[in-house]
Amino acid sequence: MDVEARMPWLTTAPYLVEARELDATLRGLGQLGFWVVRAEAPEGGDVKDGLLVELSVRLGFSSLGAGSWAAFGDRLWDLLTARDETPVAVVIEGADLLLRRSLHTLVRCVHKLVSMTEGVGLSDAHAQRQVEYFFVGEWGGDAGAPALDG
Template sequence: MWLDVGLELPWLRPRPYFVDRRREAELTATVARMGFKVIEADVRADPETVEEDLLVELTRLLEFNELGAGSWAAFEDRLWDLLCEHDKPGVAVIIRGLDGLVGVDLYRLVRCVHKLVSMTEGVGLADAAASRQVEYFFVGEWGAS
């Protein structure tokens, strides 16, 4: 069953989900109450290593096989398995730290967010068996916009 996080969090803008830090506790409590398994990732916003750091952290937290951890290709391979576990609750991945890239390396920020969201959606669209819901929430100081 697909859960509509926008119904429970009316202030949430459409994907990708950027959440102001002051709303993090409300976000976490709400998605847990909705039945999601909550995964919280903290990432260092070092432009030189942010992609690898993010993927290694998510690989560890999602309990993926660590072979090739840190590469987008290996992460995508593991997503198939995660999304095909449709008998388990959806996953809400709360990611902190990427906001540190805003004034430093906007390209890397956009790349990380885009690849995570589009890769996950792509796996789900490519295989009807990949129906487990995975949502990413990027928490930080995003400003008023």
């Protein structure tokens, strides 16, 4: 499903969503039939571990090994190969907090989430479920989100 065609205020992936565009983005994802999973970026502690635990909880993954990329990758594989073909939108609110703590950590987390998801899709023909990530924050963009057609 081409989210950029329906939501022209989005940048190309990875999707950095301005906080003021969150409501329009959530509305658009709902209209497109996505299962919207909302998560909060961690404000303290180990950023990577906190983010992976939060995503594991919100996605309903097993807590066994939560906080490690390897465990998250295994659960991601299950999500992408599930018989349920409903597309998934993972909306991470407060992602700009990661930038304020460490540019490297933000880039690494965004890269790992997107590349792991794409990697599963490329390595397993059964991994057909669409999973998209939306990183919400005060990114400093100028464009406002236009109203969606009903």
